[in-house]
Amino acid sequence: MRDPASGLLSRAMTQIKFKLHKTDGLARRGTLHTPRGDIRTPAFMPVGTAATVKAMLPGSVRETGADILLGNTYHLMLRPSAARIERLGGLHKFMNWDKPILTDSGGFQVMSLAGLRKLTEEGVTFSSHVDGSKHMLSPETSMEIQRQLGSDIVMAFDECTPYPCTREEAETSMRMSMRWAQRSRDAFGDRPGYALFGIQQGGIHEDLRAESAEALRGIGFDGYAVGGLAVGEGPELMFSTLDHCVGHLPDNRPRYLMGVGKPDDLLGAVERGIDMFDCVLPSRSGRNGQVFTPRGPLNIRNARHADDPRPLDEHCDCPACSSYSRAYLHHVHRAQEIIASMLLTWHNLRYYQRLMQGMRDAIETRQFTKFASDTRAAWAQGDIEPM
Numbered sequence: 277m278r279d280p281a282s283g284l285l286s287r288a289m290t291q292i293k294f295k296l297h298k299t300d301g302l303a304r305r306g307t308l309h310t311p312r313g314d315i316r317t318p319a320f321m322p323v324g325t326a327a328t329v330k331a332m333l334p335g336s337v338r339e340t341g342a343d344i345l346l347g348n349t350y351h352l353m354l355r356p357s358a359a360r361i362e363r364l365g366g367l368h369k370f371m372n373w374d375k376p377i378l379t380d381s382g383g384f385q386v387m388s389l390a391g392l393r394k395l396t397e398e399g400v401t402f403s404s405h406v407d408g409s410k411h412m413l414s415p416e417t418s419m420e421i422q423r424q425l426g427s428d429i430v431m432a433f434d435e436c437t438p439y440p441c442t443r444e445e446a447e448t449s450m451r452m453s454m455r456w457a458q459r460s461r462d463a464f465g466d467r468p469g470y471a472l473f474g475i476q477q478g479g480i481h482e483d484l485r486a487e488s489a490e491a492l493r494g495i496g497f498d499g500y501a502v503g504g505l506a507v508g509e510g511p512e513l514m515f516s517t518l519d520h521c522v523g524h525l526p527d528n529r530p531r532y533l534m535g536v537g538k539p540d541d542l543l544g545a546v547e548r549g550i551d552m553f554d555c556v557l558p559s560r561s562g563r564n565g566q567v568f569t570p571r572g573p574l575n576i577r578n579a580r581h582a583d584d585p586r587p588l589d590e591h592c593d594c595p596a597c598s599s600y601s602r603a604y605l606h607h608v609h610r611a612q613e614i615i616a617s618m619l620l621t622w623h624n625l626r627y628y629q630r631l632m633q634g635m636r637d638a639i640e641t642r643q644f645t646k647f648a649s650d651t652r653a654a655w656a657q658g659d660i661e662p663m
Contacts, residue, residue, distance in 0.1 A: 292310045294307070303546050303635070305317065322342050323345075323555065327371040332621055332625070334373045337625065347377050349425070350382035350386060355406055367379075381413075381430075381475075419460055435477070436504055450478045454492070460474075461497070473501050489524035511541060511544070522549045537557065539631055543651060559625065563621060570591070576588075581603060
């Protein structure tokens with residue numbers, strides 16, 4: 277049943293459910309059904325930190341193929357504030373995005389951005405990086421802020437275990453995050469049509485990851501994230517950790533690797549059973565002139581592109597490739613024109629969504645191993661020869 281005012285499926289009638297369609301090895305293809313639309317997995321979520329994907333209109337993000345966006349609790353609670361967004365109708369209306377939104381809990385940004393932090397069992401007190409004002413985030417306040425934002429998928433509040441750290445530090449951090457996970461679950465309550473994801477921690481230690489997963493399964497969540505990776509440990513250690521930590525998570529729930537990543541990270545993580553990703557990399561790289569293509573990354577600032585009339589990628593259907601040359605994109609980026617950030621971000625986000633679609637199709641036909649091999653071989657070729 278649809279709400280006549282919003283056109284959305286009634287949340288009271290529609291739970292968020294994950295359906296696994298096909299597997300190929302450990303790689304999985306599924307659908308996460310939500311009242312605001314289906315999320316095809318494996319899925320990449322563009323990051324709309326402050327209620328916007330930088331240099332993109334919401335309609336443009338939709339055209340790249342994105343089914344869901346990520347919003348940032350920490351940034352939005354500080355500016356313009358969750359209370360203001362709630363008064364204005366919630367985050368979807370505020371930013372003109374009618375598809376699902378996942379919000380992180382704010383824990384990572386508190387640890388990495390905020391000044392004068394004080395961590396206790398209750399939560400984290402910190403000074404805003406915007407104006408120095410004092411704030412407190414706890415499992416309960418994080419759940420309330422995400423409720424005010426109206427996000428479809430809410431993340432439990434956790435401490436992102438830093439890297440490097442000692443085993444004792446990883447153990448202490450993980451166990452506090454598990455206590456916070458229970459408090460997050462209790463504070464989230466019963467909200468039909470919304471989902472709460474728990475976050476596995478434990479650093480690079482297999483036994484701690486297993487203990488964390490067992491605790492999360494005991495609490496019970498709608499999805500399970502792998503946290504505390506892509507924080508400086510490098511791809512080899514990240515993948516070796518995924519090799520043993522993903523198998524501890526339930527098969528019948530979506531698995532989300534937070535903050536990842538480069539195209540080869542996505543491919544390697546899907547090989548290991550991950551379903552969802554987010555990262556600022558494609559949009560940030562676009563603004564900085566790094567372009568992702570089926571033949572690997574290129575730097576549009578390089579002089580070799582100055583007289584090149586060819587597109588970035590002749591097989592890409594984004595506006596940057598269908599309507600503009602490398603020479604033009606080189607020029608506007610060097611001239612620091614805003615259109616450069618718009619076009620290159622659009623291209624990178626479209627490339628990421630094409631990559632995810634390619635993986636979904638390959639899993640569906642049980643050709644994922646070949647797809648992964650062919651994709652890596654194409655990346656290794658490097659860019660097309662200069663003219």
